[in-house]
Amino acid sequence: MSADLGWWGVPLAILAGTLRGSAPFLFVSLGECLTEKSGKINLGLEGSLLMGAMSAYAISYLTGSPWTGVIVAGIAGMALGGIHGWLAQQPRVNDVAVGIAMIIFGSGLAFFLGKPFIQPVAPQLPSIAFGSWSSSPQLESALRVSPLFILGVLIAPLMQWFFRSTRWGLLVRAVGDSPDAARAMGISIFKVRLLSIMVGSALAGVGGAFLSLYYPGSWTERISSGQGLMAVALVIFARWNPMQCLYASLLFGGAQAIGPALQSVGVDAYYYLFNASPYILTLLIMIITCSPKRTLTGVPGALGQTQE
Amino acid sequence: MRTRPPFPLSRRQVLRGLLATSAFGLTVKLGACADSSAGGGGGSADNLVMGFVYVGPRDDYGYNQAHAEGHDHASTLxxxxxxxxxxxxxxxxxxESIRSMIDLDGASVIFATSFGYFDPHVxxxxxxxxxxxxxHCGGLYQEGxxxxxxxxxxxxIDEAQYIAGIVAAHASNSKRLGFIAAKPIPQVLRNINSFTLGARxxxxxxxxxxxxTGDWSLPVREAEAANSMADQGVDVLTCHVDSPKVVVETAERRGIFSSGYHxxxxDLAPTGYLTGAEWNWAGVYEQYVQMIQEGKTLMNGGIPHxxxxxxxxxxxxxxxxxxxxSEEAKKAADAAKAQIVSGELVIYDGEIKDNQGTVVIENGKKLEQTALELEQMDWLVEGVSGSVG
Structure with missing residues (x-):
C-alpha cells in the first residue's frame, strides 16, 4: 500500500484525472454541440448541470438506486432545456441573455431544492475495475472507470454519425445553417430547435449526475465550480465537432489533475500556474490551430441570430 | 417592421412609479427604525434578538455548519x-442582510461569521x-x-489540530500525512504547522x-489532491478548506484514514475517521448571551472587544x-490535551526550524497562543513538504 510512486505519480494522476474528471465536460460539451448545431446557444447548461447533480443525488438517496438518479437528472435537465428552448425562440429574444437567466434559475432552484440533501450520503454509481490485473493499488484505483463515462465516450462518435449520415442530423444542421432553406423544406424550425436544446440539456443533466454520484461524489452547492460554462466554451474550441469535443474534454479532465499531482511529488512552486494549466493549454491550442486565412470552420450559419 | 414604442411606459408613468416605490420604502424604513430603537436600543434583556450571517450553506459539514450549530444552541436559550x-x-x-435583520427583525446583536465581512461591511x-x-468572527479589532x-x-483551533496530529501519527503506517489546504495564509499555515508538530x-x-488548492471551495480539485496523495502513499489526510466533505469521503473510498476539521x-467515513478539530461555537455564543443579559455591552466596556x-x-x-x-493513541492525545488546557504545553516552544532549515523560533523562546508572531506566520515547520510561495 505504501509503495512510493515518486515521479510516476504524475502521469498516473493525469491518466486517472482524465478517466475520472472529464465526463462532466464531455456530457455538457456534447449537449451544447447539439444545441449549437441547431442554431441556438444555451449558456444555461451550467444550471442544468447543477440541477442534474442535485436531482441525481436526491433521487439516489431517496430511492436507493443511483441509476434512477441518473435518469431523473436527465429529465430535470430536459425540463430546464424546455424552458430555455421555448423562451429563446420568442421573437426578439436574445438566447445568450436567456441562457444567463437560466444559469441563475437552474442553480438557484438546485440550491433551494438541494438544501435537505447536503447532509445525507447517497448510494454512488458502481465503477468497472479495469485495473484488477495489476498488483499496484494506485494503478488499480486509477483504472476504475465509471460506466457513465464510457457511455459519454460512445455518444461522441454516435453524434458524429448522426450529424453526418442521418436524415434527422441533416435536419438539425439545416436548421442551424440556414433556417430559411429549412423552412422552405417544410421543417418546423421551432420543433427542431426545441428538441435539440432539450436533448442537449438532458445530456448536461446526466453530466451533473456524474459529478454528484461518481466523482467527486457528493452534493454541495459548489460542486460544479464553473465546469458547465467551461464546457460551453469547449464547443467553440472543438469547432462544433462531437469527436473533437471528446478530445477537448479528455484534455481538460487530465489537465485538472496536473496541479495537485505535481504538488504531491514535491514540486510546490508556481502551483497557481499549474492549477491554471487547462486554460493555458486551451490558449496554446487555439493559437496553434488558428489561421488568418480562413474563418472559424464548422460554425453553424445562423448561430445566435434572433428571430424578428 | 412592427411599430412599437421602444419602452411601453410613458415618462409620467415611470415617474409616478418611482415616487410611489420610494415613498413606500421610506415609510417602511422609518417605521422599522422606530421599532428597533424601542426594542433593541432600550437595552432590555427581556427579549434579545440576535442575527447570524453565514457565507455558505448552513449544513456544509464545515465552517458554516459549525456556526449554525452554535446558532441552534443559542436559539434554545x-x-x-x-x-x-x-x-x-x-x-x-x-x-443588506444585516440591515434588514436590524430594521425589520429588530436585532440588537449581529454575529457576522465570515472573515471577509469585516472590512468594509461590518x-x-x-x-x-x-x-x-x-x-465578527476572526477579524482583528483595533482599539481607537x-x-x-x-x-x-x-x-x-491549531491546539485541536496538534492533538489530531498526535492521533494521526499513531494511526499512520507509512509515516506520511497529507494536508489539503486552500491558501497559504497565516491561519492555515498555523494549522499545518501545529498538526505536523503534534505528529512529530x-x-x-x-x-x-x-x-x-488555491481557493476555499473547489470540490473537484480537492478530490484530485486527495487521490494524488493516496497514490503517493500518504495514509492520513486532513484539510483546511470550507467543507471537508469531499476530502473525507475520498479518503474513505481510497481506504486511508482521515482527520476532520470545522x-x-x-458519518462520512465510519471506518477511517480518526478524530477532528472542531469549533465549539455553542459555548462561545452562550457566553456572549450571558454577558449581554447581565447588561454588559461592548460600548460600556463590559464585553471585551x-x-x-x-x-x-x-x-x-x-x-x-x-x-x-488505538488505546495508546487515545492516551497520548488525552494527556497532551490536559497539558494544553493546564498551560503546561506550549505548541510553539523553541527551538523550531522551518522546512528550509532556518531557525524561526530560537531555543528557549516560548510563543504563547496570544503571541502576535503567530498571527503573522509565513513559514512551514520542518517536516512539511510544500512551500508558501
Whole structure:
C-alpha cells in the first residue's frame, strides 16, 4: 500500500484525472454541440448541470438506486432545456441573455431544492475495475472507470454519425445553417430547435449526475465550480465537432489533475500556474490551430441570430 | 417592421412609479427604525434578538455548519430570539442582510461569521447603527481605529489540530500525512504547522505533504489532491478548506484514514475517521448571551472587544475518537490535551526550524497562543513538504 510512486505519480494522476474528471465536460460539451448545431446557444447548461447533480443525488438517496438518479437528472435537465428552448425562440429574444437567466434559475432552484440533501450520503454509481490485473493499488484505483463515462465516450462518435449520415442530423444542421432553406423544406424550425436544446440539456443533466454520484461524489452547492460554462466554451474550441469535443474534454479532465499531482511529488512552486494549466493549454491550442486565412470552420450559419 | 414604442411606459408613468416605490420604502424604513430603537436600543434583556450571517450553506459539514450549530444552541436559550441567513456573499449583499435583520427583525446583536465581512461591511454598518453590537468572527479589532460597538472573536483551533496530529501519527503506517489546504495564509499555515508538530512529537520521522488548492471551495480539485496523495502513499489526510466533505469521503473510498476539521464528519467515513478539530461555537455564543443579559455591552466596556480562546476556554473540541484509534493513541492525545488546557504545553516552544532549515523560533523562546508572531506566520515547520510561495 505504501509503495512510493515518486515521479510516476504524475502521469498516473493525469491518466486517472482524465478517466475520472472529464465526463462532466464531455456530457455538457456534447449537449451544447447539439444545441449549437441547431442554431441556438444555451449558456444555461451550467444550471442544468447543477440541477442534474442535485436531482441525481436526491433521487439516489431517496430511492436507493443511483441509476434512477441518473435518469431523473436527465429529465430535470430536459425540463430546464424546455424552458430555455421555448423562451429563446420568442421573437426578439436574445438566447445568450436567456441562457444567463437560466444559469441563475437552474442553480438557484438546485440550491433551494438541494438544501435537505447536503447532509445525507447517497448510494454512488458502481465503477468497472479495469485495473484488477495489476498488483499496484494506485494503478488499480486509477483504472476504475465509471460506466457513465464510457457511455459519454460512445455518444461522441454516435453524434458524429448522426450529424453526418442521418436524415434527422441533416435536419438539425439545416436548421442551424440556414433556417430559411429549412423552412422552405417544410421543417418546423421551432420543433427542431426545441428538441435539440432539450436533448442537449438532458445530456448536461446526466453530466451533473456524474459529478454528484461518481466523482467527486457528493452534493454541495459548489460542486460544479464553473465546469458547465467551461464546457460551453469547449464547443467553440472543438469547432462544433462531437469527436473533437471528446478530445477537448479528455484534455481538460487530465489537465485538472496536473496541479495537485505535481504538488504531491514535491514540486510546490508556481502551483497557481499549474492549477491554471487547462486554460493555458486551451490558449496554446487555439493559437496553434488558428489561421488568418480562413474563418472559424464548422460554425453553424445562423448561430445566435434572433428571430424578428 | 412592427411599430412599437421602444419602452411601453410613458415618462409620467415611470415617474409616478418611482415616487410611489420610494415613498413606500421610506415609510417602511422609518417605521422599522422606530421599532428597533424601542426594542433593541432600550437595552432590555427581556427579549434579545440576535442575527447570524453565514457565507455558505448552513449544513456544509464545515465552517458554516459549525456556526449554525452554535446558532441552534443559542436559539434554545431563554429570552433569546435568533434570525439567520445563509449563503450571504462577502459583498454589499451582507450589508443588506444585516440591515434588514436590524430594521425589520429588530436585532440588537449581529454575529457576522465570515472573515471577509469585516472590512468594509461590518465597519460601515457599525457606524450607521451605533446602538447595535456587531461581533465578527476572526477579524482583528483595533482599539481607537474601529467603532467601539464592534467586537471580534476567534479560537486557536491549531491546539485541536496538534492533538489530531498526535492521533494521526499513531494511526499512520507509512509515516506520511497529507494536508489539503486552500491558501497559504497565516491561519492555515498555523494549522499545518501545529498538526505536523503534534505528529512529530510522537514520531520525529513523520512528514506532512501539503497541497494548496488555491481557493476555499473547489470540490473537484480537492478530490484530485486527495487521490494524488493516496497514490503517493500518504495514509492520513486532513484539510483546511470550507467543507471537508469531499476530502473525507475520498479518503474513505481510497481506504486511508482521515482527520476532520470545522465540524464532525464521522458519518462520512465510519471506518477511517480518526478524530477532528472542531469549533465549539455553542459555548462561545452562550457566553456572549450571558454577558449581554447581565447588561454588559461592548460600548460600556463590559464585553471585551477581542475574545480569543482555545481548548482551555472551551472554544474548541475534538470529534470523538473513531474506531481505528488505538488505546495508546487515545492516551497520548488525552494527556497532551490536559497539558494544553493546564498551560503546561506550549505548541510553539523553541527551538523550531522551518522546512528550509532556518531557525524561526530560537531555543528557549516560548510563543504563547496570544503571541502576535503567530498571527503573522509565513513559514512551514520542518517536516512539511510544500512551500508558501
Amino acid at each position: 431563554e429570552g433569546v430570539t435568533t434570525v439567520e441567513e445563509a449563503n450571504v456573499p462577502e459583498t454589499t449583499a451582507v450589508q 465597519l460601515a454598518l457599525a457606524e450607521e447603527y451605533p446602538d447595535v453590537q456587531f461581533f 481605529v474601529h467603532p467601539e460597538n464592534v467586537g471580534s472573536y476567534f479560537g486557536y 512529537s510522537i514520531d520525529p520521522s513523520v512528514t506532512t505533504q501539503v497541497i494548496f 465540524a464532525n464528519q464521522v 477581542l475574545v480569543r480562546g482555545g481548548l482551555q476556554e472551551e472554544f474548541l473540541k475534538l470529534s470523538p475518537y473513531g474506531s481505528a484509534v
